[in-house]
Amino acid sequence: MAGHSKWANIKHRKARQDEKKAKVYTKLIREITIAAKSGGPIPEDNPRLRLALDKANGENMPKDTINRAIQRGAGNDDNANLEEVVYEGYGPSGVAILVETMTDNRNRTVADVRHAFTKHGGNLGTDGSVAYLFEKIGSIQLKTDLQEEELLELVIEAGADDLIYSNSMAEVNCSANLLHEVHDALKKKGLDVEFAQIMMKPTTMIQADQELAEKVLKLLDFLEDIDDVQEVYSNVEFPENFFEE
Numbered sequence: 001m002a003g004h005s006k007w008a009n010i011k012h013r014k015a016r017q018d019e020k021k022a023k024v025y026t027k028l029i030r031e032i033t034i035a036a037k038s039g040g041p042i043p044e045d046n047p048r049l050r051l052a053l054d055k056a057n058g059e060n061m062p063k064d065t066i067n068r069a070i071q072r073g074a075g076n077d078d079n080a081n082l083e084e085v086v087y088e089g090y091g092p093s094g095v096a097i098l099v100e101t102m103t104d105n106r107n108r109t110v111a112d113v114r115h116a117f118t119k120h121g122g123n124l125g126t127d128g129s130v131a132y133l134f135e136k137i138g139s140i141q142l143k144t145d146l147q148e149e150e151l152l153e154l155v156i157e158a159g160a161d162d163l164i165y166s167n168s169m170a171e172v173n174c175s176a177n178l179l180h181e182v183h184d185a186l187k188k189k190g191l192d193v194e195f196a197q198i199m200m201k202p203t204t205m206i207q208a209d210q211e212l213a214e215k216v217l218k219l220l221d222f223l224e225d226i227d228d229v230q231e232v233y234s235n236v237e238f239p240e241n242f243f244e245e
Contacts, residue, residue, distance in 0.1 A: 027230055028056045029069045030102040033082055036073030047180035055195040087113045088130045091122040091234065092215040095208075096130035098200050099223055100231040109228040116226065120219035133235055134200040138179025140172040140186060141194045158185035173201070202235035213238045 031052045039046035043053055049070070056066050085106060087099040097117075103109040114124045140160075144151055148165045155163050155172045159182045162173040174182045176198050183196040208216060216236045223232045 032069035033073035036070045041070045041074035051196050058195055089117045089124040091219050093212050095206050095216050096133045096235045098233045101228045102230050103228040112226045116222045134202055136176040137201045138174045138176050139199045140196040142170050143192045158182050200233040205235050205237040207237050213242055
């Protein structure tokens with residue numbers, strides 16, 4: 001159960017990037033819009049929207065901004081033409097990369113993504129070229145003062161598969177199709193859930209030395225700075241202490 005330091009390593013890099021970027025609201029607005037578009041504007045009837053709203057509230061997004069995003073997705077705005085597109089590619093030394101986007105212009109987005117790969121020693125692949133190297137999981141982030149053993153018992157009872165625990169912060173992983181159930185069960189148990197989302201977890205890792213790590217990081221940063229990009233996943237394992245100041 002507990003462990004998975006390689007995945008924690010990937011998530012550490014992602015957390016660093018999320019803190020760095022000044023586009024959190026934009027990403028959340030897109031997620032809310034797509035969630036309302038696909039499942040309707042009522043959170044109680046739309047688990048994906050409910051999770052998106054949890055994340056938005058966690059970032060202190062203004063209610064007016066949230067409501068406009070919901071209305072846009074529900075069809076009350078003629079510009080609600082966003083669609084989800086996933087791109088696959090290879091970074092330096094064959095590192096596998098998945099790029100999740102939300103776009104209203106596929107031609108613009110694929111051009112930007114292709115440019116990022118080419119500029120940083122990678123190449124954009126075809127559909128299915130690297131997707132098989134990842135599995136879709138549900139990931140729940142929470143804060144807790146519980147001991148690991150006690151928390152582990154709670155998350156197993158809630159239906160989770162895995163727990164990563166460190167310094168009062170925990171990541172609970174579960175099957176993607178059980179995310180909403182596990183999320184709600186943990187909240188009912190009184191746990192301080194920060195956010196939950198569907199993620200792509202690499203099934204095999206490529207160990208990077210310092211030089212490769214720096215090259216891959218530049219590519220991932222460049223991809224994440226593209227306006228249409230929501231999430232970027234890779235199967236690179238960065239060297240220990242790579243992100244320490």
